Amino acid sequence: MSLDTSPVDVIIEIITYLSPHDLVQLTRTSKRIHEITTLSLWKNIELHNSGYHESSSELDCPPPFVSPSKRSYLSPGLSDRYENRHSTLFFQQLNDTKSRNEKRFIEVASRVKSLCAVVGWNDRHIWHLLPSFTNLEVLELHGQYYPFDIEIRGPPLERLRFIKLFAYIPPAAAKWILSSTKALERLELGLLDRPVSNIQAEHPAHWPLPEEKVGENENCVDYGSLDGEWVIPRPLGCVFTQMEMALSNLTHLYLCQPCQNDPSTADQVYRWSSRAEAAALADWRRLLLASSKTLETLVLEQRPGAEELERDIYGEVCFLLNNKLGTGNRALVEMLEEILFQDGAFPSLRRVYLYGFAVGKDFALRPSKKTPGGRFMRRLKKRDVSCEARLGRWTEFEGVNNETSWAEWDGEGREYRDKDQPDMKWDTLMARV
Numbered sequence: 001m002s003l004d005t006s007p008v009d010v011i012i013e014i015i016t017y018l019s020p021h022d023l024v025q026l027t028r029t030s031k032r033i034h035e036i037t038t039l040s041l042w043k044n045i046e047l048h049n050s051g052y053h054e055s056s057s058e059l060d061c062p063p064p065f066v067s068p069s070k071r072s073y074l075s076p077g078l079s080d081r082y083e084n085r086h087s088t089l090f091f092q093q094l095n096d097t098k099s100r101n102e103k104r105f106i107e108v109a110s111r112v113k114s115l116c117a118v119v120g121w122n123d124r125h126i127w128h129l130l131p132s133f134t135n136l137e138v139l140e141l142h143g144q145y146y147p148f149d150i151e152i153r154g155p156p157l158e159r160l161r162f163i164k165l166f167a168y169i170p171p172a173a174a175k176w177i178l179s180s181t182k183a184l185e186r187l188e189l190g191l192l193d194r195p196v197s198n199i200q201a202e203h204p205a206h207w208p209l210p211e212e213k214v215g216e217n218e219n220c221v222d223y224g225s226l227d228g229e230w231v232i233p234r235p236l237g238c239v240f241t242q243m244e245m246a247l248s249n250l251t252h253l254y255l256c257q258p259c260q261n262d263p264s265t266a267d268q269v270y271r272w273s274s275r276a277e278a279a280a281l282a283d284w285r286r287l288l289l290a291s292s293k294t295l296e297t298l299v300l301e302q303r304p305g306a307e308e309l310e311r312d313i314y315g316e317v318c319f320l321l322n323n324k325l326g327t328g329n330r331a332l333v334e335m336l337e338e339i340l341f342q343d344g345a346f347p348s349l350r351r352v353y354l355y356g357f358a359v360g361k362d363f364a365l366r367p368s369k370k371t372p373g374g375r376f377m378r379r380l381k382k383r384d385v386s387c388e389a390r391l392g393r394w395t396e397f398e399g400v401n402n403e404t405s406w407a408e409w410d411g412e413g414r415e416y417r418d419k420d421q422p423d424m425k426w427d428t429l430m431a432r433v
Contacts, residue, residue, distance in 0.1 A: 042111035046071055047087040048118045048142075059254070060427060061388065062297055062353060065162045065186050066114070066138065087117040091125040098129070106132060114138035119169075121146050127173055131155055139177065140164040145195060145403055156180035164188040166256070167406035171239050178239075182246040187287070190256030190301070191236035193276055195403045196226045205401045228271035232305030233258045233397055233404045237279025245290035251348070253291055254299035255284050258395040258404070259328030259356070261304035261319075270305055274331075281335050288339060296348050300336075301355035303395040304328055316394050317424045326358030326371040333372035341379060349385055356392030361431040374431070381433035389431040391424060 046052070053068040098105040109132040119126055121144050131154020139160055145168040152173060160181035165174055169191055178187075197204035208226040235257035257280055260272040288295070304323055306316075314322065326333075340346055359377060360368030367374035373389060380387045397404040 042108060044071075044114040045090070045112055046116050047090055048116070052118075053116075059299070059353075059355075061390065062252075062299065062351065065164075065252075071116075087119055087123050087126070090117075091123055091129060094129055095125040098132075109133050110135050112136060116140035116164075117142070119143045119146070124148070124150075127152055127170070128154075130173075130177075131157070133157065135159055138162045141169060141173075142166045142406065143168040143170075144405075146170055147194075152176040158183065160184060162186045162188075164254075166190040167404075168192050168194075169236075171236060174236070174239050175243060179243055182248070184247060184250050186252040186254075187247070187250060187291075188254035188256075188299075189287075190406060191239065191280075192258070192404070192406065193234040193236040195233060195397075195401055196231045197401045198229045198231070198399055200229050201400050226271065226273060228269075230268055230305075230307050230399050231271045231273070231402045232260065233395055233402060234273045234276035235280035237276060237281070237283050240283045240286050245286055247287065247291040247294075249294060250291040251294055251296045252299075253287065253295055253297070254301070255287070256301040256303070256355075258305055259302040259332075261306065262323050262325045262327045262358075264322075264325070268307055268309070270307075272305070277331055281331060284332075285335055285339065288336075292339075292346050294348055295346060297351045297353075298349060299353040299355075300332070300357075301392060302328055302332065303356050303393050306394040306396050307399040308396055309399070310394075311396065316396075316426070317391070319394055320356070320391055321424070324358050324360070324371070326373050329357050329372045333376045336376060337379065341383065349383075352380055352385055352387040354387065354389040355427075356394075357389050359389045359431040361389075365429065365431050367431040367433065377431060377433050387433050388429060391426055391428045391430055393426045 052058075053064065053066075053071050058064050058068065094105065094109070097108065109129070112133050113135060115133060115136060115138070117123075117126070117140070119141055126141075127150045130152060134155065134157070136157050137159050139157070139162070141164070143166070148170075150170045150172050157177070157180040160177075161183055163177060163181075163184060163186075165177065166188070167190065174189075174191060195206045196208055197206040212226055257277075259277075261270065288298075304320065306319055310319055340349075354373060354377070357373030357376075358371045359374040360371045361374075362368070367377040367389065369375045369378055377387045377389060395404050395406075
């Protein structure tokens with residue numbers, strides 16, 4: 001019996017083991033095979049290097065929405081050939097198809113159920129093409145800094161069940177995507193504001209905006225914490241301020257942001273924007289309250305800022321372990337305590353995971369009440385909510401334009417070890433209640 005005469009269920013089972021490249025070759029064997037395999041070929045689109053979701057770009061605890069074993073990557077040969085241009089080529093080709101044959105473009109775009117991409121600064125086509133993915137259920141975008149304003153017009157993506165937006169996603173895109181669906185079950189956000197360059201740089205690429213000044217006199221303009229050398233990358237806020245939140249089905253929420261490091265930890269003087277922090281926490285508060293009735297799992301990650309020279313001085317693990325006071329955790333914990341511990345609040349909440357929190361553990365992995373993070377964990381225990389605190393990661397950035405790379409196309413190694421702390425890594429368990 002040839003493949004062309006095999007039962008449909010047999011062919012469908014076979015194609016689940018094929019890479020996208022091999023699947024393309026199979027579709028060309030016969031008209032019947034083409035009809036069966038075409039839907040699978042376009043169903044899940046992964047636009048980054050093989051192994052991306054096995055890297056530290058994806059949390060293991062709690063488990064990811066889609067298991068890494070079920071991700072479809074390009075073959076290694078194609079990954080090497082096209083380097084980090086996967087998304088650029090894909091959206092450029094789709095845009096060309098739309099220009100030549102819009103009916104064919106709509107047919108292809110409607111087949112996509114899951115889209116995950118590392119979006120580069122030159123991937124401009126994605127934003128006006130996005131509304132055409134009308135059957136999209138899973139959307140994961142990891143953005144590199146995009147210095148231009150964008151506008152998205154088109155019907156909402158009403159079928160979205162899982163959204164993950166990380167790093168430099170244009171605010172207009174984040175707002176449009178989040179307002180597209182009322183069916184959302186899982187949301188993961190780690191949004192960054194535009195970088196602000198080192199004031200001592202010879203040719204600063206990113207000056208503070210006029211509206212970001214806090215005062216001025218006859219001699220100078222005051223930009224507050226943005227007027228310095230090493231400005232820690234800022235969380236993005238004021239995105240959802242005027243937006244009506246519809247999160248009545250949300251059960252899983254993961255929120256990530258850079259944060260201030262303990263002053264005694266770093267070898268250099270850093271500048272941190274408390275204005276950006278307050279704006280981001282206001283957005284987080286709205287998301288939490290909008291999902292308060294159904295939320296079961298809450299994941300919170302804070303990444304202390306570290307200029308890349310800190311790697312030569314401390315290393316990532318030692319830098320994080322020295323962050324004992326939890327200075328950067330304080331404002332977030334105060335906001336959480338205000339809304340989580342009211343009578344009857346968050347009735348479905350069962351699990352909380354913390355990354356990058358100073359919790360002051362003892363040998364039994366019990367948190368201390370001396371730090372904001374430890375105090376928060378102890379209060380969760382009294383509410384019968386389980387909580388794990390893990391080491392976390394830093395926000396490493398280069399100190400000229402003060403940009404960070406949360407969206408590496410090939411991910412970052414999960415097995416990274418600090419030479420001075422060989423038994424520790426970024427997801428090492430620090431405390432549990």
